[in-house]
Amino acid sequence: MDGALRQHTIEAILDVPGVVVMLGPVDVGKTTTATEIANAAVQARLRTVVVDADPGQSDIGPPATVGLAVVRRPVRTMDRLTPAAAFFVGDTSVEGVSRYVVEGTVRSVAWARDRAEVVVVDTTGWVEGPAAVAAKVDKFRRITPQHVVALQWRGEVEPILARLPSGIIVHRVSPSPRVRTRSRDVRRATRAMRFRRYFAQARPHTLDLTALPVGRPVLHYGRAIPQSQMLAEISRASLRHLLVGLADRDGWLVAMGSVVGMAPTRQTATVVAPVSSLTGVRTLQWGVLRVAPSGHEEGRLS
Numbered sequence: 001m002d003g004a005l006r007q008h009t010i011e012a013i014l015d016v017p018g019v020v021v022m023l024g025p026v027d028v029g030k031t032t033t034a035t036e037i038a039n040a041a042v043q044a045r046l047r048t049v050v051v052d053a054d055p056g057q058s059d060i061g062p063p064a065t066v067g068l069a070v071v072r073r074p075v076r077t078m079d080r081l082t083p084a085a086a087f088f089v090g091d092t093s094v095e096g097v098s099r100y101v102v103e104g105t106v107r108s109v110a111w112a113r114d115r116a117e118v119v120v121v122d123t124t125g126w127v128e129g130p131a132a133v134a135a136k137v138d139k140f141r142r143i144t145p146q147h148v149v150a151l152q153w154r155g156e157v158e159p160i161l162a163r164l165p166s167g168i169i170v171h172r173v174s175p176s177p178r179v180r181t182r183s184r185d186v187r188r189a190t191r192a193m194r195f196r197r198y199f200a201q202a203r204p205h206t207l208d209l210t211a212l213p214v215g216r217p218v219l220h221y222g223r224a225i226p227q228s229q230m231l232a233e234i235s236r237a238s239l240r241h242l243l244v245g246l247a248d249r250d251g252w253l254v255a256m257g258s259v260v261g262m263a264p265t266r267q268t269a270t271v272v273a274p275v276s277s278l279t280g281v282r283t284l285q286w287g288v289l290r291v292a293p294s295g296h297e298e299g300r301l302s
């Protein structure tokens with residue numbers, strides 16, 4: 001983004017403080033621009049929250065979650081912020097779990113609106129094709145932000161912009177010539193490092209599946225499997241290292257776990273998670289991606 005244009009956009013946003021959603025394909029500078037807007041808001045003494053709604057390249061909280069953080073002073077990169085809350089998505093690729101990305105983002109924005117004047121929402125680069133357009137439009141209808149910052153090279157997000165509810169201020173910005181693209185391998189390695197760090201202090205916990213209500217249905221070959229049938233119907237290999245969300249009574253993440261053992265006769269599952277106890281855990285949210293505590297992604301539940 002051209003420097004003067006960028007400054008103009010930031011000033012226009014700070015003139016009408018509110019919720020700002022980043023929109024654009026991959027590698028256009030969404031996260032960099034979101035960080036600049038948040039930093040400018042903090043410098044203008046506005047209470048500021050960042051919502052990281054990209055579960056693939058998470059900066060706030062581990063991958064496979066939507067995270068949010070209060071910004072108290074300018075930061076160079078968002079991964080320096082301490083997460084205030086997180087919502088479990090269960091996968092790093094959003095196509096199959098977009099409803100949870102939307103739910104987590106809507107909840108996070110509601111949390112932030114009560115506490116901040118400026119809420120900057122960073123998003124995934126999944127914008128092209130009918131499913132992506134529908135998911136993004138649904139998100140905009142439910143959030144109704146004050147501003148959208150549309151970063152695009154050649155009109156990639158125009159189909160979404162054309163369907164936005166009226167009243168949202170759209171800032172169309174060209175990407176900086178200095179943006180750099182990241183390969184799939186680099187993205188995967190970054191995720192692995194973040195998962196590994198998250199699970200570094202994890203310890204095993206045994207979950208009684210008869211006592212812990214399921215917070216979201218498990219889909220296996222297109223069929224919803226009740227939790228009581230899971231260990232009987234889904235193979236041990238398919239469940240090994242499956243990500244699970246250990247959620248509190250409001251559905252917020254207490255900790256994310258990775259399944260390391262199952263005892264079908266006792267109806268228990270053992271997960272490793274970075275918490276000392278399961279105090280406050282009320283529901284179990286089954287994920288889709290399988291990730292070893294080492295950070296290695298091992299595939300998805302079929």
Ligand SMILES: Nc1ncnc2c1ncn2[C@@H]1O[C@H](COP(=O)(O)OP(=O)(O)OP(=O)(O)O)[C@@H](O)[C@H]1O
Pocket residue numbers: 001024025026027028029030031032033054057123124125176178179180181182
């Ligand atoms: N204005 C800029 N000046 C210099 N480097 C930039 C600028 N904007 C972005 N970059 C660099 O380009 C890369 C991609 O930027 P960024 O991560 O902000 O894009 P993104 O749209 O959020 O990508 P993704 O789709 O992966 O989330 C990063 O390495 C970032 O440091």
Ligand SMILES: [Mg+2]
Pocket residue numbers: 030031032054057122123
């Ligand atoms: Mg980004």
